[in-house]
Amino acid sequence: MYNLYRLLGILHSLKNSDKILQQIQIVYMKIGIVCYPTYGGSGVVATELGKALADKGHQVHFIAYKQPARLSHFHENVYFHEVSFSNYPLFAFPPYETALASKLVDVVKFQNLDILHVHYAIPHASAAYLAKKILREQGIEIPVVTTLHGTDITLVGKDVTFSPVVSFSINQSDGVTAVSESLRQETFDYFDINTDIEVIPNFIDLDAFQKLDKDHFKKAIAPQGERIIMHISNFRKVKRIQDVLDVFHRIHQIMPAKLLLVGDGPERKNAEAQCRDLRICHDTRFLGKQDAVGELLAVADLFLLPSQNESFGLVALEAMACEVPVISSNAGGIPEINLQGETGFLSEIGDVENMAKNAIYLLSNEDKLQEFRKNALEQARRFDIEAILPIYESHYERTIEKVKAKSGMTV
Numbered sequence: 001m002y003n004l005y006r007l008l009g010i011l012h013s014l015k016n017s018d019k020i021l022q023q024i025q026i027v028y029m030k031i032g033i034v035c036y037p038t039y040g041g042s043g044v045v046a047t048e049l050g051k052a053l054a055d056k057g058h059q060v061h062f063i064a065y066k067q068p069a070r071l072s073h074f075h076e077n078v079y080f081h082e083v084s085f086s087n088y089p090l091f092a093f094p095p096y097e098t099a100l101a102s103k104l105v106d107v108v109k110f111q112n113l114d115i116l117h118v119h120y121a122i123p124h125a126s127a128a129y130l131a132k133k134i135l136r137e138q139g140i141e142i143p144v145v146t147t148l149h150g151t152d153i154t155l156v157g158k159d160v161t162f163s164p165v166v167s168f169s170i171n172q173s174d175g176v177t178a179v180s181e182s183l184r185q186e187t188f189d190y191f192d193i194n195t196d197i198e199v200i201p202n203f204i205d206l207d208a209f210q211k212l213d214k215d216h217f218k219k220a221i222a223p224q225g226e227r228i229i230m231h232i233s234n235f236r237k238v239k240r241i242q243d244v245l246d247v248f249h250r251i252h253q254i255m256p257a258k259l260l261l262v263g264d265g266p267e268r269k270n271a272e273a274q275c276r277d278l279r280i281c282h283d284t285r286f287l288g289k290q291d292a293v294g295e296l297l298a299v300a301d302l303f304l305l306p307s308q309n310e311s312f313g314l315v316a317l318e319a320m321a322c323e324v325p326v327i328s329s330n331a332g333g334i335p336e337i338n339l340q341g342e343t344g345f346l347s348e349i350g351d352v353e354n355m356a357k358n359a360i361y362l363l364s365n366e367d368k369l370q371e372f373r374k375n376a377l378e379q380a381r382r383f384d385i386e387a388i389l390p391i392y393e394s395h396y397e398r399t400i401e402k403v404k405a406k407s408g409m410t411v
C-alpha cells in the first residue's frame with residue numbers, strides 16, 4: 001500500500017507541477033491518528049497535524065471516542081472512526097483500551113493504513129501495541145509512532161499505577177517523539193527507556209493565529225484604555241490559577257487593568273473565591289470555554305502562564321503568534337519557547353512577586369512592549385506548521401522503512 005501511495009504521489013507530482021525534480025520525492029501515506037478528542041493540548045496538536053497532513057494529500061484516519069473538537073469541517077482526505085464501547089453492567093470501568101485496540105485492528109486492516117500515530121501514551125501506546133501484535137498474527141506489520149505530550153509522562157505516567165505499562169509501550173513503539181527537549185529528558189529520567197526519542201516541537205498555523213484588528217472588542221472590555229491581561233487554560237491545579245490572580249492583583253494596584261480568564265476546569269470555583277477575596281472581580285472576567293481563541297488574544301497586552309509543569313505550553317505559542325508577550329514560570333519546556341527578556345519574562349514557579357514586577361515593567365513601557373510584541377511574533381514563526389510538518393513526514397517515512405527492513409515484510 002505504501003508503495004502504491006508512493007507511486008501515486010510521484011504521478012500526482014508529474015501531472016501537477018513543472019518542478020518535477022523537486023516534487024518527485026512526495027510520498028503519500030495512509031495515516032491513522034489516535035488522540036483524545038477534547039480541547040486539551042494533545043488533542044489539538046493531533047487534530048491540527050492530521051488536517052495539515054490531509055491538506056498535503058495524505059489520507060488521514062482519526063480514531064477517537066468522539067469527533068475531535070477541532071475537526072468540524074468536511075475534508076476529502078479526512079476520515080473519522082469512532083471507538084464505541086459496551087456499557088455492560090459487569091464493567092465498573094468501560095474497557096476503553098480493549099475497544100480502541102480492536103478498532104485499530106479493524107481500521108488498519110480495512111483501510112490499509114501505512115502507519116499509526118498515537119498521541120498521548122496512556123493508554124494509546126499500549127492499545128497500539130496490542131493491535132500491532134494482533135495484526136502481526138494476521139500477517140500485517142503496522143508501524144507505530146507514539147508522541148509524548150507531557151502529562152502522560154510528568155503527572156500521570158510516572159504514577160506507579162501506570163509506569164510499567166508506559167515504559168513498556170514507549171519502548172515497543174517503532175518511533176517515539178516528544179514535544180520538547182525538556183519532555184524528552186524527563187522521559188529518560190523517569191522511565192527505563194531503551195529507544196530513541198526525537199524532539200518534534202509543537203507548531204502554529206500563522207494564518208489562524210495572527211494579530212487581528214479587534215478595536216471594537218477591546219473598547220468593550222477596556223473602555224478607559226486599561227491594559228488587558230489574559231490567561232487561557234483548562235483550570236487544572238498544574239496551571240496555578242491562584243498565581244494568575246495574585247500577579248494580576250499586584251498589577252491592578254499599580255495601573256488600571258482588566259483580566260480575561262478563558263477556559264474552565266476544577267480550579268474555577270477557587271479562582272472565583274480568590275477573586276472576591278482580592279476584590280478584583282469588577283475587573284476580572286471569566287469567559288469560560290471559547291473556540292475563537294485567536295480573536296480573544298488579539299486584544300491582549302500580556303499573557304500569563306505561571307504553570308507548575310508544562311511540557312511545551314502551546315497556548316503561549318498561540319499568544320506569541322498574536323504578538324502577545326508572555327510572563328511565565330520557567331517550568332518544563334516553557335523556556336524553549338518563551339525567551340527571557342525577548343518575548344517575555346520567566347520566573348521561578350510560584351514567584352508571583354517577580355512575575356508582577358516583570359509585567360509592570362513591560363506594561364509601563366510602551367516602546368519595550370512593542371519590541372517584545374515583535375520578538376514574540378518572530379519567535380512564533382520558528383514554529384510555523386509549514387516547517388514542522390515535513391519533520392513529522394520524514395519521521396513517518398523513516399519509521400516505515402525501519403519496520404519494513406526489520407520484518408522483511410512488505411508494509
Ligand code: GMT
Nearest residue numbers: 040041042149150151310311312313314
Ligand atoms: O495541560 C494541558 O493544557 C493539556 C495537556 C494535554 O495533556 O493535552 O497539554 C500537554 O500537551 C500540550 C500539547 O503538546 C502541551 O502544550 C502542554 O504543555 C502539555 N501540558 C503539560 O505538560 C501540563
